[in-house]
Amino acid sequence: MIQTTEIITSGEQNGTVFTKIRRPEHFDIYKIFDCGQCFRFDPSSLGGIEGVAFGRYLRAEQTDTEIILHGCGEDDYRNIWHRYLGLDRDYGQVNREILAELDGDAVMARAMDVGDGIRILRQDMWETLCSFIISQNNNIPRIKKIIDSLCRTLGEPINSPDGRVFYTFPSAETVLDAGQDLIFSLRTGFRAKYIIDAARAFPTLPTRQMCGDMTYGEAQSYLTDIKGVGPKVSSCVLLFGFGRHEAFPIDVWIKKVLDKYYGGNFDPSRIGRYAGVAQQYLFYYERYDENK
DNA sequence: AAACAGGCCTAAA
């Protein structure tokens, strides 16, 4: 039984397909797209959050009881967005497991409360790899700007239902064919050569399925073989793109949290198979909670 | 103006 995917209605309204589903516990579209895992979705003037993934436009709105997905028919919901949005997982269970592993740790409990509603997206592997290479030694506005110009330059234009133009994320093959000079001209800086190396290596990487049979370290080593991909970027890619929820990326913010609340003596591996979810809670907590 | 930004590489102990 897949209880978190209950479709209420799916149909067409003013020529636009939509799917409406029951909103499960622990699901907040704003937090999901505001915790740093995705650079291509933003608040929409039409309401909710909109963006492009897997070559498709989506605008998601939420009420207390429903999620409305605009530009999404029933087939796309079942085949793509349901999984993309992490709606195939019971986060009540995830949260309980995290707290149990940490013996009810008070800091984690608080972070979990503040970040409640965050879900780990299952993004496209190439897009995630490329995006997090761009993210290194960089700030979020510029990361978004670079990715946007990459998509405008090399992606395919697609229309939102109301006729605005969006762009898909270019394939690894397209990026490779475009060449390092073109990538550099998009203001990627010293990362241009890394992006090209990643585009070249991408077809040889294990698929998500193959990855499922590997140890974490084994899967990670395939990624860190790519120039410009180290521990942090690879763990982000494994978490957000490869569905490895035990990944625990340590960036400057997380380092700050671990030093501040745990005196630097925190072993992420003791959280267990949902360490990555815990990481997102801590990240969101440190960056966005004004009342801590 | 100098430092910094959601790291990583290379060189050197």
Place this chain on the structure above:
DNA sequence: TTTAGGCCTGTT
């Protein structure tokens, strides 16, 4: 195995 310095660029 760990540490220091440099790196494209845009912003403050």
